[in-house]
Amino acid sequence: MKHFLKDIIFIIIGALFYALAVNMLIIPNNFADGGLTGMSILLHYVFGWSTGIVNFILAAIILAIGYTVLPKRNIILTTITATLISLFLYITENNIEPLADPLVSAIFAGFFSGIGAGLIFRTGSSMGGTSVIARMFHHNLGWDLTRTNFVLDAAVVLAGLFFIGTLNTMYTIILLFIGKKATDLVMEGLDPRKAVSVISTHATEITDVVINNLDTSATVFKGYGGYMKQDADMSYIIISKYQLMRLKRLIYSVDEKAFVVIHDVRDVTGGSFAWEKKRGRK
Structure with missing residues (x-):
């Protein structure tokens, strides 16, 4: 109601x-x-x-x-x-x-x-x-x-x-x-988000760096590179567009050969973003 x-x-x-x-x-x-x-x-x-x-x-x-x-x-x-x-x-x-x-x-x-x-x-x-x-x-x-x-x-x-x-x-x-x-x-909204997919053999390290420096969450998916024929995990990160350049610098500081794909996101709810909104109201 x-x-x-x-x-x-x-x-x-x-x-x-x-x-x-x-x-x-x-x-x-x-x-x-x-x-x-x-x-x-x-x-x-x-x-x-x-x-x-x-x-x-x-x-x-x-x-x-x-x-x-x-x-x-x-x-x-x-x-x-x-x-x-x-x-x-x-x-x-x-x-x-x-x-x-x-x-x-x-x-x-x-x-x-x-x-x-x-x-x-x-x-x-x-x-x-x-x-x-x-x-x-x-x-x-x-x-x-x-x-x-x-x-x-x-x-x-x-x-x-x-x-x-x-x-x-x-x-x-x-x-x-x-x-x-x-x-x-x-x-x-006035603060559209970006979804960033990072394919790298150092996906776990990249995720740790992002969490520690950008105060946001990230998810690691287990993967396998079809071209290189080796394990290559993927980090999935949702971030504000204003943090995008900093994120890319952090990624390449860990793995300069990382494959990065950036998508526009229309809406984000739940997860760490719900926690961020709560914290912002306090």
Whole structure:
């Protein structure tokens, strides 16, 4: 129950951010957007219809058709999200003058809408539009989920060419790019981690040095080098990106021939990191 209430708070804040970005920056500057809200915006430009009301009707139709292919928790959260976005779009509708600089408007529209979307996605919810349609195609026809979702969003944006012109469509692409980066920022946090795999005959020594100098944990996996035909264990280390250069120096101080592979990590929970967070609060 506690986690559900936290998710609802995130959805409320995210939906408000997103709706304000649409009504204060996107629509006044005649930009478009992807997904269900993008369709609502285009219909607003053509017929003058309320984006909030249109968004609610379209979301209701899509969710009614696709509820069977979504997990129960996801359908509940998505229904709440679509309703709140539609409500906030409706109550914040106003005739706002566009900013003098459309590029600045596109950047900040992308930033605020991306922050809102990121808060919503963190809960496991969705915006209730093209992602649901893509899931239906995936469930019934076996289409790739990510590609289908991209094609649907791209189709909505490209449709804007006929209503907002080429220049504003270009601004919309900038908006969407900034929005994607802002969403990633919310999803991944301000301190993304790196996973470092170190293959070395001195893996145990490397692990000891890392633990003693970087105050983090490391795991050693037993392995065998297929090329060298000899034992070569692997150390697996999760670390902050700001410690990466120091880590590499420590590794090569033990074994200058170590094979090091570095991966981006989207999320880290439990283990020594849970202990680090506890210690940081004390």
